[in-house]
Amino acid sequence: MTLPHPTAEQISLPNVLAVLGDPTRLAIVRYLASKEGVPLNCSQFLDLGSKTNLSYHLAKLREAGVTRTEVVGTSRLITLRRDDLDARFPGLLDSVIAAAVDDPALPAVGASEIEARA
Amino acid sequence: MTLPHPTAEQISLPNVLAVLGDPTRLAIVRYLASKEGVPLNCSQFLDLGSKTNLSYHLAKLREAGVTRTEVVGTSRLITLRRDDLDARFPGLLDSVIAAAVDDPALPAVGASEIEARA
DNA sequence: CCCTTAGTTCAAAATTCGTTGAACAATTGT
DNA sequence: ACAATTGTTCAACGAATTTTGAACTAAGGG
Numbered sequence: 030m031t032l033p034h035p036t037a038e039q040i041s042l043p044n045v046l047a048v049l050g051d052p053t054r055l056a057i058v059r060y061l062a063s064k065e066g067v068p069l070n071c072s073q074f075l076d077l078g079s080k081t082n083l084s085y086h087l088a089k090l091r092e093a094g095v096t097r098t099e100v101v102g103t104s105r106l107i108t109l110r111r112d113d114l115d116a117r118f119p120g121l122l123d124s125v126i127a128a129a130v131d132d133p134a135l136p137a138v139g140a141s142e143i144e145a146r147a
Numbered sequence: 148m149t150l151p152h153p154t155a156e157q158i159s160l161p162n163v164l165a166v167l168g169d170p171t172r173l174a175i176v177r178y179l180a181s182k183e184g185v186p187l188n189c190s191q192f193l194d195l196g197s198k199t200n201l202s203y204h205l206a207k208l209r210e211a212g213v214t215r216t217e218v219v220g221t222s223r224l225i226t227l228r229r230d231d232l233d234a235r236f237p238g239l240l241d242s243v244i245a246a247a248v249d250d251p252a253l254p255a256v257g258a259s260e261i262e263a264r265a
Numbered sequence: 266c267c268c269t270t271a272g273t274t275c276a277a278a279a280t281t282c283g284t285t286g287a288a289c290a291a292t293t294g295t
Numbered sequence: 296a297c298a299a300t301t302g303t304t305c306a307a308c309g310a311a312t313t314t315t316g317a318a319c320t321a322a323g324g325g
Contacts (some may be wrong), residue, residue, distance in 0.1 A: 041170050041250075041252065041263070042173070042243075042246050042250050042253075043167075043169060043170045043173050043252075043253070045168075046164050046165075046167045046168035046173070046243070047164075047165060047168025048168070049161075049168070050161050050162070050163075050164035050165025050166070050167070050168050051161060051162045051165070051282090051283085052161045053283090055159060055160070055161050055164070057311060070301080070302090071301075071302065072300095072301070072302085078283095078284085079284080079285075079286095080301085080302070080303095081284075081285065081286075081302090081303085081304090082283075082284060082285080083302090084302065084304085085282095085283075085284080086283090088303090089300095101290055102291090102293075102301090102302090103286090103291060103292040103293070103300065103301045103302070104301055104302075105301080105302070117246070118242060118243075118245075118246040119242065119245065119246075120238055120241065120242035120245070121169060121242040121243065121246060122240075123238065123242075124237065124238035124239040124241075124242055125160075125164070125239065126162050127236075127237065127238070128235070128236040128237075128239060129160060132159075132160050133158075134159065134161075135161070146191070169312095169313090171313095175286090186288055188271080188272090189271075189272065190270090190271070190272085197272090197314080197315075197316095198271085198272070198273095199272090199273085199314080199315065199316075200313080200314060200315080201272090202272065202273060203312095203313075203314080204313090205272095207312095218319090220271090220322055220323075221270065221271045221272075221321065221322045221323070222270090222272075222322095223271080223272070233287085235314085
């Protein structure tokens, strides 16, 4: 069972930029990059919004070709489509992630644990 | 006489990405990059939209910190803010421009001349 | 001074976007 | 079979974005 993904050629630059131009989605991508190699499921991101809201944002990322979503049982494993993005737009993902990593204005995924400690 | 520009520190990554994630604005940036060093005035971009519409998009680019606008007499000279963008988000502008250069889906600035020749 | 050129501002209309809750589907565990 | 877990879909709503035309400002040329 696999969800609709664009092919590498169908990935559109303006669309990728627009999709990354949302703080929640950029935070998702930043977190995916920090755990690259480890597929994450949606509930990992609950710090960033409600379940419904994440479903919306993760669909946007998938439809734009930024992430790949694999259905495994009842959960979706999400990874960055780094291979296709690098082939299509060399250097773009790296520079976006590097800039996102030190952006204190972006919402953080570990935020609730930090608050709990305070 | 100078228009309001954000300082380098005020330039926000999500905002820059969102602003670049519009085909018209990306086409503007691509054209600015192709003529880098040469300041362009707004009417150079009339292929991409109406005067009013360009005023809107160029304001967005300026407010996001992507371009710098200098008022000279009755016209505005527009340049890329490459120095600040490179300092803030290293490699980002270059990869975006490189990808935009070979994107046939973007509207082109010379389009009306090409049609006139046909 | 009048006219043109260059561009902005404003309000309105059309569209798209982000967020929510309620209901739903599918898988897994007991 | 039942219940819990994971996540989607749908309709709704407010907010933001894009586009347009009409009116406007400001500088320059004749």
